[in-house]
Amino acid sequence: MKHTPGWGLLKGLFETARNFVGSYYQPGRLTTIEYPDERLPVQENFRNFPMLIYDGADPERGLRCVGCKICEKECPPQCIYIVLERDRSGKVQKRPRLFDIDVSVCMSCQICVEVCPFDAIKMNTEYELSTGDRFGALLLRKAELAKPNEYYRRLHPTEAAEVDARLAAAAQAKAAAQAKEQAKLTAKPAKPAWSTQP
Amino acid sequence: MMETLDQLFVLLKRWVVGEFPAAWRLWLSPLIDAGAIIGVFAGLFAVTTLLERKGLGRLQNRMGPNRVGPFGVLQPLADGLKMLTKEDIVPRAADRVVHFLAPIAMVTPILLAYAVLPFGRNLVAVDFDAGLLFFFAVGAGTELAVFMAGWSSRNKYSLLGAMRGIAQMISYEVPLVLSAVAVVLVAGSLSLPSIVDSQAGYHWGWLARWHVFTPWGLAGFILFLIAATAESNRSPFDLPEGESEIIAGHLIEYSGFKYALFFLGEYLGLFAVSALGITLFLGGWQAPVPFLAWVPSYLWFGAKLLGCIALFIWLRGTMPRLRTDQLMNFAWKFMLPLVLVNLVVAALWHGTAAWGFFGAGATRWLLGGAVLWLTYSALSHALFTAPGRGPRTYRYAD
Ligand code: SF4
Ligand code: SF4
Numbered sequence: 297m298k299h300t301p302g303w304g305l306l307k308g309l310f311e312t313a314r315n316f317v318g319s320y321y322q323p324g325r326l327t328t329i330e331y332p333d334e335r336l337p338v339q340e341n342f343r344n345f346p347m348l349i350y351d352g353a354d355p356e357r358g359l360r361c362v363g364c365k366i367c368e369k370e371c372p373p374q375c376i377y378i379v380l381e382r383d384r385s386g387k388v389q390k391r392p393r394l395f396d397i398d399v400s401v402c403m404s405c406q407i408c409v410e411v412c413p414f415d416a417i418k419m420n421t422e423y424e425l426s427t428g429d430r431f432g433a434l435l436l437r438k439a440e441l442a443k444p445n446e447y448y449r450r451l452h453p454t455e456a457a458e459v460d461a462r463l464a465a466a467a468q469a470k471a472a473a474q475a476k477e478q479a480k481l482t483a484k485p486a487k488p489a490w491s492t493q494p
Numbered sequence: 495m496m497e498t499l500d501q502l503f504v505l506l507k508r509w510v511v512g513e514f515p516a517a518w519r520l521w522l523s524p525l526i527d528a529g530a531i532i533g534v535f536a537g538l539f540a541v542t543t544l545l546e547r548k549g550l551g552r553l554q555n556r557m558g559p560n561r562v563g564p565f566g567v568l569q570p571l572a573d574g575l576k577m578l579t580k581e582d583i584v585p586r587a588a589d590r591v592v593h594f595l596a597p598i599a600m601v602t603p604i605l606l607a608y609a610v611l612p613f614g615r616n617l618v619a620v621d622f623d624a625g626l627l628f629f630f631a632v633g634a635g636t637e638l639a640v641f642m643a644g645w646s647s648r649n650k651y652s653l654l655g656a657m658r659g660i661a662q663m664i665s666y667e668v669p670l671v672l673s674a675v676a677v678v679l680v681a682g683s684l685s686l687p688s689i690v691d692s693q694a695g696y697h698w699g700w701l702a703r704w705h706v707f708t709p710w711g712l713a714g715f716i717l718f719l720i721a722a723t724a725e726s727n728r729s730p731f732d733l734p735e736g737e738s739e740i741i742a743g744h745l746i747e748y749s750g751f752k753y754a755l756f757f758l759g760e761y762l763g764l765f766a767v768s769a770l771g772i773t774l775f776l777g778g779w780q781a782p783v784p785f786l787a788w789v790p791s792y793l794w795f796g797a798k799l800l801g802c803i804a805l806f807i808w809l810r811g812t813m814p815r816l817r818t819d820q821l822m823n824f825a826w827k828f829m830l831p832l833v834l835v836n837l838v839v840a841a842l843w844h845g846t847a848a849w850g851f852f853g854a855g856a857t858r859w860l861l862g863g864a865v866l867w868l869t870y871s872a873l874s875h876a877l878f879t880a881p882g883r884g885p886r887t888y889r890y891a892d
Binding site: 300301302305308309311312313315316318319320325326327328330 | 549552553554555556557808809811812813870871874875878
């Protein structure tokens with residue numbers, strides 16, 4: 297039977313007929329997600345475009361970014377643009393005044409995230425970014441990029457926990473070092489090095 | 495009462511024509527016929543595009559269109575609007591006149607072919623003595639349209655598609671016509687209504703005397719269906735369009751309404767050739783069982799037509815496309831010998847019709863079936879074991 301010519305065609309026809317009937321009473325067969333009405337849950341390690349993380353409640357003051365411009369230099373398609381804040385005397389501050397990412401150029405490579413020494417830039421999972429204004433609305437400004445740390449935790453729980461632990465440990469170590477320094481200072485006032493010589 | 499219902503459209507037309515002065519009647523009658531055929535089959539075209547998309551989806555575990563209207567039933571309307579509002583683009587280098595004429599040359603002959611098809615008892619536009627011949631003669635006109643489209647577009651893909659189309663349609667025209675010849679041989683007539691009449695009545699009061707229940711009729715019907723699929727350029731024989739290799743072939747430079755006309759022509763061709771298959775092998779408008787003979791004849795015809803369309807959709811959802819050499823081998827080395835043997839079997843069947851001993855019918859069946867089956871096995875064996883054929887061995891993929 298198996299070697300009768302034409303048998304394969306009949307088998308194929310039977311298979312598609314089974315699909316046809318089955319698709320009406322076995323909903324599991326239909327893999328379609330009817331997108332605007334229903335969506336797939338976003339995977340934890342999905343990434344789309346970068347965002348800037350801030351701690352606390354104020355997106356301006358809590359911003360982790362210190363404006364070191366490493367990401368700007370490393371970004372392969374050069375889609376990050378940073379201008380540093382200056383105080384009234386013109387001295388540069390450790391804060392970006394402008395931080396723009398052109399998402400029409402960004403290729404989601406995550407290199408900016410890899411190189412940032414301050415865990416300030418992370419990948420967002422937002423993907424419904426279509427807009428009628430293709431120049432203005434695709435250039436994301438600092439205010440649109442700034443996202444609270446809780447948001448980051450929600451998107452990438454595992455990664456965020458690791459980053460939080462590392463930052464907390466660093467903060468602790470820094471506090472301990474500061475305390476030690478303080479203690480040293482109060483115990484014996486520092487003398488100039490030359491004063492120990494006779 | 496049922497008699498009136500059965501003849502409803504015939505009586506209706508007679509009444510409408512009778513209302514007009516005698517001088518007009520000669521012109522009015524064919525106009526009404528043409529209008530009815532165009533209206534009904536264009537409507538069927540719209541329904542079929544929806545059914546096809548839905549059915550294909552389900553055959554492949556997809557949903558199919560379900561956005562426009564409840565369950566997507568208004569999809570044909572949306573498609574039609576889209577087609578009508580698209581820009582009509584003619585390539586600068588194209589032969590404008592031929593490019594314009596091709597879609598018309600596609601649809602007109604097919605509509606002409608409908609004239610000789612009996613859709614119900616007495617429901618035929620022209621009862622033509624050589625109806626079958628007329629059908630094939632005008633049906634062959636679509637080949638010209640395909641080549642006109644391909645040639646005039648001045649595009650290499652169009653030309654390739656048109657050449658494939660011509661080669662395929664001419665090759666498959668032969669088995670198509672020869673499988674119909676078997677019916678002519680037995681029925682002894684070229685007129686389609688009388689071919690339907692030759693299938694009237696029932697064996698032992700329940701088995702319809704359709705040609706498909708004879709060995710040559712069964713084989714002939716299958717061969718006819720295969721050739722019809724190729725003739726109407728449908729999957730698995732959709733090489734002229736071959737989206738993945740020559741990007742819709744001869745249709746590549748058509749857009750908007752002209753494209754829609756080609757599309758319409760293709761579907762109308764499919765309906766016409768299915769209707770012919772029904773007329774030749776499936777008893778036309780006859781009921782399959784005697785106790786359902788009261789159902790109006792055109793309803794039976796419509797049901798059979800929808801069944802055929804469903805079969806074509808099913809085939810399209812299942813089969814992968816053939817290669818050109820496979821297509822040609824299949825036509826000339828397989829279909830043609832088989833259809834010739836089928837002709838012999840039909841002659842045998844016709845010659846032994848006078849056998850009266852007990853079990854004569856079964857003997858004839860077995861005899862005819864055995865000849866056909868042996869030919870089929872031998873041919874496919876020969877094709878599969880011919881040098882260079884057979885299962886492929888892959889050097890790196892295994
Ligand atoms: S993800 Fe890549 S391309 Fe996008 S901003 Fe970061 S470094 Fe540039
Ligand atoms: S995001 Fe990170 S690397 Fe980029 S400027 Fe800010 S601190 Fe530097």
